[in-house]
Amino acid sequence: MPDGTVPSWEEVARDHGRFLYTVAFRLTGNDDDAQDLVQEVLLRVRKGLETYRPGSLEGWLSRITTNTFLDEVRRRRRRPTDPLPENPDRALPPSMAADEALAGGALPDDVQSALRALPADYRAAVVLCDVVGLPYQEIADALDVPVGTVRSRIHRGRAMLRQVLA
Amino acid sequence: MTATPTGGEHPGDDLSALLDGELSSAEEAAVQAHLVGCLACRHEMEAVSVARQWVRALPPVDAPFGLYERMLVPYRPRRRRLAMAMVGAAAAVAAVLVSVAPAPQAPVDPSVATLIEAHATSASVDGDPVTNLAPAGVPVSIHR
Numbered sequence: 001m002p003d004g005t006v007p008s009w010e011e012v013a014r015d016h017g018r019f020l021y022t023v024a025f026r027l028t029g030n031d032d033d034a035q036d037l038v039q040e041v042l043l044r045v046r047k048g049l050e051t052y053r054p055g056s057l058e059g060w061l062s063r064i065t066t067n068t069f070l071d072e073v074r075r076r077r078r079r080p081t082d083p084l085p086e087n088p089d090r091a092l093p094p095s096m097a098a099d100e101a102l103a104g105g106a107l108p109d110d111v112q113s114a115l116r117a118l119p120a121d122y123r124a125a126v127v128l129c130d131v132v133g134l135p136y137q138e139i140a141d142a143l144d145v146p147v148g149t150v151r152s153r154i155h156r157g158r159a160m161l162r163q164v165l166a
Numbered sequence: 167m168t169a170t171p172t173g174g175e176h177p178g179d180d181l182s183a184l185l186d187g188e189l190s191s192a193e194e195a196a197v198q199a200h201l202v203g204c205l206a207c208r209h210e211m212e213a214v215s216v217a218r219q220w221v222r223a224l225p226p227v228d229a230p231f232g233l234y235e236r237m238l239v240p241y242r243p244r245r246r247r248l249a250m251a252m253v254g255a256a257a258a259v260a261a262v263l264v265s266v267a268p269a270p271q272a273p274v275d276p277s278v279a280t281l282i283e284a285h286a287t288s289a290s291v292d293g294d295p296v297t298n299l300a301p302a303g304v305p306v307s308i309h310r
Contacts, residue, residue, distance in 0.1 A: 013237065014234075017229050017233075017234050018226055018229060019226070020229075021228070021233070025227045026227075035230065035233060039237060106220045108224050112224070126221060127221075131221060135188070136186070136188050151182065151183050154179075155178065155179040155181065156179075158182055158213070158214040158217040158218055159210070159213060159214055161217040161221070162213040162216055
């Protein structure tokens with residue numbers, strides 16, 4: 001792909017399908033919503049709605065995915081009849097056994113449920129940092145917030161995760 | 167950040183930033199120095215460090231089989247889609263028929279006799295040694 005060329009959605013699906021689905025799944029916490037999110041992201045890519053800046057393609061994709069996700073969360077919040085993707089009552093995972101926690105291990109399903117219990121803005125920052133591996137400045141650009149806000153969301157998000165899975 | 171009794175400040179968010187390598191070396195030194203004397207912050211550091219490891223250890227997730235292929239479908243030319251659907255439907259009907267209808271037991275005796283005759287005829291021409299073992303005109307031994 002030449003620099004500056006917007007990748008086609010077929011390219012994205014073929015070469016980055018697993019990455020895209022992983023980010024979508026970590027953000028939404030379930031398969032149905034993850035599939036919807038992936039489709040919406042590819043639609044945005046296909047329509048050329050997202051400005052492509054040559055650089056990390058996965059950084060670009062995760063920015064689109066995260067913003068599409070947050071748009072959807074806000075949309076559902078305005079229409080309370082739709083179930084919210086973040087619902088702490090439903091999302092609270094079972095507490096981990098103490099020895100398991102001490103060993104530093106946590107089951108992926110439990111971590112995923114704990115992620116889902118975080119406010120969407122915190123979850124987005126944590127996923128971009130710890131799943132995608134973006135530096136703080138890129139996360140700030142992606143979410144259009146100051147770096148200080150990113151720093152705070154990541155730290156609080158992690159502290160909440162630890163509490164939920166304590 | 168919150169003022170501590172000794173006048174310093176708890177690093178708070180900087181603890182995660184330290185783990186992520188997002189602090190300047192001066193900031194990092196200040197946080198490290200604070201940690202030495204502050205048990206609460208050491209606990210907090212431990213907590214966010216564990217949570218960070220949990221999320222980083224999450225495995226990649228494979229997209230459900232066919233997710234991307236299904237997205238291709240709406241952009242496929244219509245006629246081809248219809249043809250594909252018909253082939254699929256025909257295959258499904260055939261599969262049902264095969265599974266429902268028992269294979270008919272065709273009466274084989276006459277055709278076996280015919281085959282032997284045909285073989286004997288061709289073998290007699292080709293000089294096939296098998297002819298000696300199975301001479302023509304023996305359908306009785308098979309036919310009972």
